[in-house]
Amino acid sequence: MTLAAPEPGPDDIAAALADIERHLTDQTPTHPPPDAEQEVTGDTKRVRQLRAEVAEARQLAALQTDDTPLLLDTPRVRQRRKKAHEAARLHLLGQDHAMRAWQAARMRRLLIGAAMVALTLALAWSTAGVQRFAAEAAPAWSPGWIFAWLVEPFMSIALLVVVGARAYLGTRGQPLNDRKLIRIEWLFLGLTLGMNAWPYLPWGLPAGEEFSFSRLVLHVLGPIVAVAIVTALPIILEAFSRLDHTHAGATLTGLTYSANTNDRVRLISPEVATLIERTQALIATGDLSATPSAYKIQRALRCGMDDARAVRDALAPEAA
Structure with missing residues (x-):
């Protein structure tokens, strides 16, 4: 047998609601109103922003x-x-x-090669003129006409033998200026020039053909170039053989520093030389020590660290 629970009355309901409200109030954290916080710290939002800006400005x-x-x-x-x-x-x-010796030898080989190529082309250019002189009125492809093409080549080969020997000996410092060889050169060149020019001179032209100066110059151009090369090449090679490679020309800026370098001379760049002079001036005024470090030199001159090290090494006293 169960007993029925008594029904709650109005007082019981009011007491229960009061207990719930008290419990919720205890569980909720309390925050001071904005005005109360400002009264406690004395800082407004604008003050805090300005303080942050001032702190940032000081750091910058x-x-x-x-x-x-x-x-x-x-x-x-x-x-x-x-x-x-x-x-x-x-x-x-x-x-x-x-x-310097290697550069001179390289340039000499280059000049000799260019001269020999030009001489060969000049003699080949005159082959047609010599063939016309040698063939005279021989019919085309006849034995006389064909053999006329061989006149210039065998003279050119003989001339190149003499010129090549003189050029090689000139590169070895032994110029070959024998008068007989020089006469042989001029004989071959004179024959080449004469045979090229004769068919185009006024008295060598066929009947009814007019003289042309430009055509004459064009055909004697090859022999003239050959004469110029044969004349100039020995002179150039002789000048190369007189070169003295043991004495160098102008060097980089050489400076003597007596205060800290015991009057030794260093080969340095002009940029570093200027920095050394500025460093010595700072040492004289006492702004830098007698043996400053590379870092101090860099800070004083506001230069690169590599230059600062070069200045430090130039001003460092030599080891005893």
Whole structure:
């Protein structure tokens, strides 16, 4: 047998609602109103924003006074300095006596090769004129007409033997100026020139053919070029044989520093020489120590670290 629960009355319901409201109030966190927070800290939203801007400005001002980013080389500056350094090294290498001798030998071979090619072409150019002189009125493809083409080649080969021997001995420092060989050269060249010019002179033209000066010049051009090459080549080779490769010409800027280098001379680039002079001036005024580090030189001169190291090495005292 169960007993029925008594029905709650109005007082019980009111008490239950009061307990629920009290429980919810205890569980909810309390926040001070905005006005109360401002009264506690004294900072408004604008004040906090302005304080952040001031703090940021102070940090930026501190960073802007640091010149370290300005000391770094840009890619363009680095590339230009690399090219300047390479040019200075190549110039210094060009003053070495072995390099100068190699350059002279290379140029001499080039000139001899060009001269011999030009001489061969000039003699080949005159072959047609000599063939016309030698063939006279022989019919085309007759034995006399064919053999006339061989006159210029065998004279040219003989001439090239003499010229080649003189050129080779000239490269060895033994110019061959024998008068007999020179007369032989002029004999072959004179024959070539005469045989090329004769059929086109006024008294050598066939009847009814008019004289043309331009045609005459065109046919004697080959022998004239051959004469010029044979005359000039020995003179050029003799000049090459007199070259002295042991004395270099102008070198890079050489500076003497007596304060810290014991009067030694260093071959340096003009850019580094200027930096060394500025560094010595700073050392004299006391702005830098007598033996400054590369970092201090870089900071003082605002140059690249490679240049700073070069200045430091140039001013460093020699080892005892």
